[in-house]
Amino acid sequence: MKRADLTRRAERALAMQSPCRLCPRACGARRDRGETGFCREGAAARVFSAAPHFGEEPPLSGTAGSGTVFFSGCTLRCSYCQNHEFSQGGAGTAVEPDALAGVFLSLERRGCHNLNLVTPTHFLPQILQALALAASEGFALPVVYNTSGYESGEALRLLDGVVDIYLPDMRYGDADAAARFSGAADYPRINRLAVREMWRQVGPLLVDSSGVARRGLIVRHLVLPGGLAGTGAVLRFLADEISKEASVSLMSQYTPCFRALGDPVLGRRLTRREFAEAEEALRRSGLRRGWIQEWSGRASREFLGEELRPGMGGGDKRQWGRRKADARRSAPGHSTRLKPVVRDSSRAGPTLAFPPGLESRIMRWDRRRRGGTIDERAFKMGEHQAQEGRGGPEARQGLQQVRPGDQRSGQARRR
């Protein structure tokens, strides 16, 4: 999108900011006069951390990482927020739009596959301003809108043609849980309207010949203990009212933290049985695309915001690699691997299916390569196919290349 168009949209977004109606709360804060709203943020964008991230879904992380920018503040108040230090706790640094544009450009220079804006809604004007500035410098990465899914239609329409990949949560299937644990009783209704609009804008996930995402919708659903996330209802909605072609990321990583510590239900991890039930709900829904995060009974700090280092210079890949290694050591046995729900190689066109022959890359897996993303995906693909008796020769051959001990942990294989 051209700079002039982005600038026009930024002006429209700025008009929505005071009195503020950028998010569905429409709390009316005069942010131009120094007031802060429910999100606790004022006129300037604030960033906690910006760096390449390798733990996103495989087509987003690819081999070079997803260029994540974690913004401070949030329009929800989730009691179990893994990023509470900066989403609700005030951590972060104010950045002017030109500095933010510099962050975007630096992530592009580092080779990231995309710009991944994490919890961006309340800074929409500043982000659009920064994108306009970056565009004039040739910025061309796909833009990922990584959101809680609590979005107003008016704000989303400003993003039509700006965002390439929507990555919304669908957190709850019913209002009581949304009110109790995130302070937003209207979340399910608003969230469903938002996902519908996102789907209208970008449609199904499309990947390039390397398997890296270029456009489309990926819905994340974090399964909560005690069935609190309403997994069945969420997945049925997605399948029946959006599309069975919508990609879903079913996440098992729930870890009690923040105000959930000590909660009678949210104060514990998911059980294996609970996650198996969620997988079964996914199968019943008929959704055909996406990933299931491997279940682990151990607590992992790896995904928690507490593990993020603040700052915008924290993206050095070697440093990040060390951080990942530290996190793995602190959570032995935990796997970040995501297994594909399905591979539909019969479909024509650029779909989530991996490029032909990629399975055979398992045999060429190079231990010196950091991240192991594509190869690891391929491995999981082979395993999935073999389990279902649909594996081709390459897939079966791939499994034979992996020793039994190796199958427990992709990270162990990489070390």
Ligand code: SF4
């Ligand atoms: S973005 Fe923040 S200030 Fe604006 S309406 Fe939402 S909660 Fe209020």
